[in-house]
Amino acid sequence: MSIEKQTIENLATLARLAVDDERVEEISQRLGSVLELVDQLQAADTSGLSGLDHPLNETQRLREDKINKPNMREAFQAIAPDTEDDLYLVPKVID
Amino acid sequence: MNWETVIGLEVHVQLATKTKIFSAASTAFGAAPNTQACEIDLAMPGTLPVVNKQAIDYAVMFGLAIDAEIGKTSVFERKNYFYPDLPKGYQTTQLEKPIVGPGIVEIQLGNGDTKSIRIHHAHLEEDAGKSLHEGNFRSGVSGIDLNRAGTPLIEIVSEPDMRNAEDAVAFAKKLHSIVTSLGICDGEMSQGSMRFDVNISVRPQGETKLGTRTETKNLNSFKFMEDAIHLEVARQIDLLEDGGEIIQETRLYNGDTKVARSMRSKEEANDYRYFPCPDLLPVVISDEHVEKLRKNLPELPDARQQRFMDEYDLSQYDANVLSADASMGSYFEQATKHSGNAKLTANWVAGELSARLNAETISLDQSPVTAEQLAGLIIRIADNTISGKMAKQVFEGIWNGEGDADQIIEKRGLKQVSDSGALEAMVDEVLANNQAMVDDYMNTDPDKRKKKLGGFMGQIMKASKGQANPQQVSQILAQKLAKML
Numbered sequence: 002m003s004i005e006k007q008t009i010e011n012l013a014t015l016a017r018l019a020v021d022d023e024r025v026e027e028i029s030q031r032l033g034s035v036l037e038l039v040d041q042l043q044a045a046d047t048s049g050l051s052g053l054d055h056p057l058n059e060t061q062r063l064r065e066d067k068i069n070k071p072n073m074r075e076a077f078q079a080i081a082p083d084t085e086d087d088l089y090l091v092p093k094v095i096d
Numbered sequence: 097m098n099w100e101t102v103i104g105l106e107v108h109v110q111l112a113t114k115t116k117i118f119s120a121a122s123t124a125f126g127a128a129p130n131t132q133a134c135e136i137d138l139a140m141p142g143t144l145p146v147v148n149k150q151a152i153d154y155a156v157m158f159g160l161a162i163d164a165e166i167g168k169t170s171v172f173e174r175k176n177y178f179y180p181d182l183p184k185g186y187q188t189t190q191l192e193k194p195i196v197g198p199g200i201v202e203i204q205l206g207n208g209d210t211k212s213i214r215i216h217h218a219h220l221e222e223d224a225g226k227s228l229h230e231g232n233f234r235s236g237v238s239g240i241d242l243n244r245a246g247t248p249l250i251e252i253v254s255e256p257d258m259r260n261a262e263d264a265v266a267f268a269k270k271l272h273s274i275v276t277s278l279g280i281c282d283g284e285m286s287q288g289s290m291r292f293d294v295n296i297s298v299r300p301q302g303e304t305k306l307g308t309r310t311e312t313k314n315l316n317s318f319k320f321m322e323d324a325i326h327l328e329v330a331r332q333i334d335l336l337e338d339g340g341e342i343i344q345e346t347r348l349y350n351g352d353t354k355v356a357r358s359m360r361s362k363e364e365a366n367d368y369r370y371f372p373c374p375d376l377l378p379v380v381i382s383d384e385h386v387e388k389l390r391k392n393l394p395e396l397p398d399a400r401q402q403r404f405m406d407e408y409d410l411s412q413y414d415a416n417v418l419s420a421d422a423s424m425g426s427y428f429e430q431a432t433k434h435s436g437n438a439k440l441t442a443n444w445v446a447g448e449l450s451a452r453l454n455a456e457t458i459s460l461d462q463s464p465v466t467a468e469q470l471a472g473l474i475i476r477i478a479d480n481t482i483s484g485k486m487a488k489q490v491f492e493g494i495w496n497g498e499g500d501a502d503q504i505i506e507k508r509g510l511k512q513v514s515d516s517g518a519l520e521a522m523v524d525e526v527l528a529n530n531q532a533m534v535d536d537y538m539n540t541d542p543d544k545r546k547k548k549l550g551g552f553m554g555q556i557m558k559a560s561k562g563q564a565n566p567q568q569v570s571q572i573l574a575q576k577l578a579k580m581l
Contacts, residue, residue, distance in 0.1 A: 059377050066148050067115065070132075074130045085234065087129040087131075090239055095229075
């Protein structure tokens with residue numbers, strides 16, 4: 002099973018990944034084989050089984066609503082690529 | 097052609113928790129930039145989210161308030177997109193298994209009719225940070241403040257059950273009233289605590305198929321929402337009547353310039369590639385816990401409105417105005433307890449006080465006039481110590497911190513003269529000194545004499561330096577003039 006070139010390109014754009022043109026064929030094959038594996042899984046008879054919402058069959062632990070995070074802005078901004086006036090700076094964003 | 101408008105809303109409500117939905121950083125509004133963004137909010141490698149119990153409870157409370165099914169097992173998913181104010185590269189939200197299922201919100205329309213708006217579902221998610229495009233930083237870049245990132249939201253999605261701007265605004269106001277009554281949101285629209293996305297389409301009257309819709313995003317006032325709807329409905333109808341076609345797109349409305357523009361069309365729309373978040377397990381809520389929350393639900397607006405009508409004999413209109421906001425409701429009750437006069441208290445709370453608070457854009461909690469002080473003023477109006485006009489002056493004095501009603505009345509010598517002997521003497525004097533006016537009155541056609549009374553009233557009030565009780569003066573004046581005929 003192979004995936005269309007356009008789908009690969011679209012996924013790469015959405016994931017912000019640079020994909021060389023000559024690699025598209027190979028990636029298509031490899032992703033296709035993942036889908037084949039999924040097809041094999043789907044062939045299994047799951048009637049009478051309820052689906053899992055998570056691989057670990059457990060439920061979420063909840064936290065009390067108490068503030069216990071101090072302001073660590075200086076430490077975080079020390080390792081940020083670019084900051085000014087207490088803000089993280091990024092290339093100009095236009096809606 | 098007659099067109100029918102179809103509107104559905106998506107409403108983002110910031111929950112009034114102390115901490116974020118997945119981290120223990122504060123959610124307080126207005127802090128210095130990035131001081132409330134911890135390593136989880138910043139998506140540092142190796143961090144894991146832990147769900148805030150209070151956010152879950154608040155969402156369930158909303159579900160119970162709109163009589164919805166509660167998602168006893170709800171699942172968080174990742175909505176993937178890149179934007180600088182979303183450090184993880186995805187928003188943690190819910191899709192397939194939201195915490196609140198279908199429900200109903202009743203709205204009241206201006207003509208007294210009620211209408212049911214169906215809720216499709218409501219889900220929990222995290223807010224994003226804020227992008228600033230100008231500020232105290234060099235140009236050509238954007239600044240990111242992540243204090244808001246991770247603030248818990250419920251997104252309430254309605255069915256397309258609204259047919260005009262009035263429906264939509266009534267629905268938005270009702271949601272505001274419900275979430276503030278529940279205490280799950282502070283309702284501060286100017287701080288972005290509630291934001292509305294409006295889906296609008298039009299179709300020929302009688303058509304059952306929906307037209308192509310547009311979505312106008314991020315409206316944060318009822319007025320802007322109303323204006324944006326009128327504008328978009330007119331745009332769509334104009335376009336269709338000119339033989340054009342509506343493009344499914346996202347639009348932005350600017351409340352200051354009153355102009356809307358296209359933000360992105362469906363063709364370039366994101367494919368969010370949702371999938372269940374592996375970092376979070378399903379949230380399971382027990383029946384016992386839901387019942388406990390149900391038992392402890394605060395009074396809801398509809399119940400409060402009915403109670404105000406029954407208990408205080410208020411009109412439906414007054415009861416609706418005063419019950420819409422939980423803090424206004426309790427202020428009214430507190431003031432009435434002291435004043436003993438519900439009707440007059442209702443008029444002052446919904447009238448003078450609300451108008452003044454609105455004009456200065458401060459909330460009732462910050463009102464410089466306490467419920468007890470307002471009651472003190474109302475007592476003096478009710479016992480005729482001061483006139484309505486004087487009451488406004490006294491209110492002004494209380495507002496400006498000059499003291500309680502009685503102190504201000506005393507200090508400014510505002511007591512109304514209600515002693516009938518003194519008032520009669522005043523009326524006699526004015527009549528004696530204004531023979532020309534009296535003659536004019538006598539010579540006027542009996543049907544038109546009423547209009548002439550204002551002149552006498554003005555003279556008498558002036559003579560009393562504004563302190564005569566106007567109702568009494570008008571009675572005495574009428575009697576005296578009748579005798580002179």
